[in-house]
Amino acid sequence: MLTVDGLSSAYGRIEVLHGISLDVPAGEIVALVGSNGAGKTTLLRTLSGVQPASAGRIVFQGEDIQALPPHARVMRGIAQSPEGRQVFGPLTVEDNLRLGAFRRWDDTVRGRLEAVYTMFPVLAERRRTPASSLSGGQQQMLAIGRALMAQPKLLLLDEPSLGLAPLLVDQILAAVVDLKQKGITVLLVEQNASAALAIADRGYVLEVGRIVHEGEGRALLQDPKVRAAYLGV
Amino acid sequence: MAGLVPAIHVLFGDEVEHVDARHKAGHDDVRVCGAGCKVMAEFLQLVFSGLTVGAVYALVALGFTLVYNASDVINFAQGDFVMIGGMGTVFLMAAGVALPFAVLIAVVAAVLVGLLLHRLAIEPARGASPVALIMITIGASIFIKGVAQIVFDKQFHSLPAFSGTDPIAIGGATILPQSFWVIGGMLALVFGLWLFLERTLIGKAVLATAANRLAARLVGINVTVVLALAFGLSAAIGAVGGVLVTPITLTRYDVGTLFALKGFAAAMVGGMGNPIGAVVGGLLIGLMEAFGAGYLSSTYKDAVAFVAILVVLLVMPQGLFGRRSVERV
Numbered sequence: 001m002l003t004v005d006g007l008s009s010a011y012g013r014i015e016v017l018h019g020i021s022l023d024v025p026a027g028e029i030v031a032l033v034g035s036n037g038a039g040k041t042t043l044l045r046t047l048s049g050v051q052p053a054s055a056g057r058i059v060f061q062g063e064d065i066q067a068l069p070p071h072a073r074v075m076r077g078i079a080q081s082p083e084g085r086q087v088f089g090p091l092t093v094e095d096n097l098r099l100g101a102f103r104r105w106d107d108t109v110r111g112r113l114e115a116v117y118t119m120f121p122v123l124a125e126r127r128r129t130p131a132s133s134l135s136g137g138q139q140q141m142l143a144i145g146r147a148l149m150a151q152p153k154l155l156l157l158d159e160p161s162l163g164l165a166p167l168l169v170d171q172i173l174a175a176v177v178d179l180k181q182k183g184i185t186v187l188l189v190e191q192n193a194s195a196a197l198a199i200a201d202r203g204y205v206l207e208v209g210r211i212v213h214e215g216e217g218r219a220l221l222q223d224p225k226v227r228a229a230y231l232g233v
Numbered sequence: 234m235a236g237l238v239p240a241i242h243v244l245f246g247d248e249v250e251h252v253d254a255r256h257k258a259g260h261d262d263v264r265v266c267g268a269g270c271k272v273m274a275e276f277l278q279l280v281f282s283g284l285t286v287g288a289v290y291a292l293v294a295l296g297f298t299l300v301y302n303a304s305d306v307i308n309f310a311q312g313d314f315v316m317i318g319g320m321g322t323v324f325l326m327a328a329g330v331a332l333p334f335a336v337l338i339a340v341v342a343a344v345l346v347g348l349l350l351h352r353l354a355i356e357p358a359r360g361a362s363p364v365a366l367i368m369i370t371i372g373a374s375i376f377i378k379g380v381a382q383i384v385f386d387k388q389f390h391s392l393p394a395f396s397g398t399d400p401i402a403i404g405g406a407t408i409l410p411q412s413f414w415v416i417g418g419m420l421a422l423v424f425g426l427w428l429f430l431e432r433t434l435i436g437k438a439v440l441a442t443a444a445n446r447l448a449a450r451l452v453g454i455n456v457t458v459v460l461a462l463a464f465g466l467s468a469a470i471g472a473v474g475g476v477l478v479t480p481i482t483l484t485r486y487d488v489g490t491l492f493a494l495k496g497f498a499a500a501m502v503g504g505m506g507n508p509i510g511a512v513v514g515g516l517l518i519g520l521m522e523a524f525g526a527g528y529l530s531s532t533y534k535d536a537v538a539f540v541a542i543l544v545v546l547l548v549m550p551q552g553l554f555g556r557r558s559v560e561r562v
Binding site for chain 2: 070071075089090099100147
C-alpha cells in the first residue's frame with residue numbers, strides 16, 4: 001500500500017532522515033520503533049506532507065505522492081494521529097472529530113461520528129466539552145478518532161501510548177488491532193517497542209535516521225540485538 | 234490623522250449649540266437642569282461619543298485578531314482597510330454611484346486589497362519570523378497610503394449621514410443617528426462573524442488553525458487558504474467600519490495609521506487573539522479617549538491609547554481576556 005524509497009528529510013541544514021526505505025503492505029500493522037530522536041516523528045510528518053522531503057519517493061497505492069500537499073494526501077486516504085495528541089484545545093470534542101472529516105465531508109459523517117463514539121464511549125460522554133479539558137488518555141482517543149473521521153486507508157499513529165497509564169496503553173493498542181480487523185492499514189510509531197512489536201505484523205527499527213533492523217513483529221521481539229537495545233533486557 | 238480630532242470637536246460644538254438653542258427657544262423636550270444634571274449629561278455625551286469611535290476601534294481590533302489567530306502576524310495595514318472603505322465610498326458616490334452600491338464596491342475593493350496583500354506580500358515570505366512579517370505589513374501600509382494619495386487625493390472627505398443629522402436627545406445628552414449605525418453595524422458584524430466561526434465548518438477550520446496549525450494541516454485544512462480568508466474577512470470588516478464612521482469623523486488617505494494604532498491598542502487591552510477581548514478593548518479605548526478628551530484635554534486624546542498599551546504591557550501583558558494556555562500533557 002505504501003512504499004517509501006530512499007526518503008531523506010532535513011530541518012534546515014541538519015539532515016535527520018538518511019535514505020529511509022520501507023514497505024507497508026495493505027491490511028497490516030507495521031511498527032516503527034526506535035529511541036528518542038531516531039527520526040520516527042519526522043518520518044511520519046514527511047509521509048503526511050507537513051515536513052518536506054529532501055530526497056526519495058513516497059508511493060501510495062501506486063501513485064508518487066511526494067509532491068502533494070498535506071490535504072491532498074488526506075484526500076487520498078492517509079490520516080495521522082500526531083505525537084502529543086495535538087487536539088484543537090478550545091474546540092469541543094465533537095468539533096475536533098468533525099474537523100477530522102474536513103476533507104471527507106458527506107452524508108456518512110454522522111455515521112462515522114457514531115462509530116468513533118462506539119469505539120471510545122468516553123468521548124461521547126464529553127462531546128460538548130473543550131478538548132483541552134480531557135485527560136491525556138482521552139485526548140489520545142480523540143486524536144485517533146479525529147484521524148479515523150477522515151476514513152483513512154492508511155492510519156499513521158505517532159506514539160499513541162506516550163505518557164499513558166499501562167491500562168490505557170492496553171486499551172489503545174487493542175483499539176489499533178480492532179482497526180486492522182476493520183481493514184485499515186496502520187503504521188505505528190512507538191518508543192514502547194515491546195508493546196508495539198507484539199501487535200505488529202512487521203517491524204522496522206530506526207536509529208539516528210536509518211533503518212537498522214527489519215522483520216516480522218514477533219521475530220524482532222525475539223532478536224537479541226533488538227532486545228538488548230530497545231527492550232531493556 | 235490630526236483630522237480625527239477637530240472633526241469630532243466641531244461636531245461636539247454643533248451639538249452643544251444645538252441643545253443650547255433649544256434651551257433658549259424653551260423647547261419642552263429639553264429639560265432645564267441643575268449642576269448635577271449637567272455633569273450627568275456631559276458624562277453621557279462622552280459615553281456616546283466614546284462608544285461610537287470605540288465601535289470602529291473594535292472592528293479594527295477584530296481584524297487584527299482574525300489575522301493574528303490564523304498566522305501570528307499583526308497586520309498593521311489593518312487601519313488602511315478602514316480608509317479604503319471610507320475613501321472608496323466617497324469617490325464612488327462623487328462619480329454618481331448610489332450609496333449602497335458605492336459601499337458594496339468599496340468593501341469588495343478592500344477585500345481585494347486584503348487578498349492581494351496576503352498573496353503578494355505575506356505568502357511569498359511564508360516561513361519568515363512573525364516580526365519580519367509584521368515589518369512587511371508596515372511596508373504594505375505605507376504603500377497603500379501612497380497609492381491612495383494618487384488614486385484619491387490628499388483632502389479630507391465626508392459622507393452624508395445615512396439617516397439624517399438630527400441629534401437624538403437621551404438623558405440630557407444627544408446622540409447622532411449615525412452613531413447608531415456605527416454601533417449597530419459593529420454589533421451586526423460581530424454577530425455575523427460569530428455565526429460564521431461557530432456555525433460553519435469553514436469557520437471551525439479557521440478556529441482550528443488558530444488553535445493548532447500542525448493539527449490543522451494534518452486533518453487536511455489548507456492553512457494558506459485559511460490565512461487568505463482571514464485577510465479578506467478582516468479587510469471587509471475594517472472597510473465596513475470605515476464606511477459607517479466616515480460621516481462622523483471624516484476620512485483621508487492616511488487615517489489608517491491612527492485606526493491601526495488604536496485598534497492595536499484595543500486588541501492588546503482585550504488580549505491579542507481574543508475576539509471578545511477585541512470588542513471590549515475597542516469600546517474601552519474609545520471611552521477612555523472620550524473621557525480623556527472631555528475631562529482632561531483633547532490635546533492628549535491620542536495619547537490615551539498608547540498609555541493604555543503601556544499599562545497593559547506592564548501590568549497584565551496577556552490583556553483582559555488573554556489566552557491562558559491550559560493544555561494537559
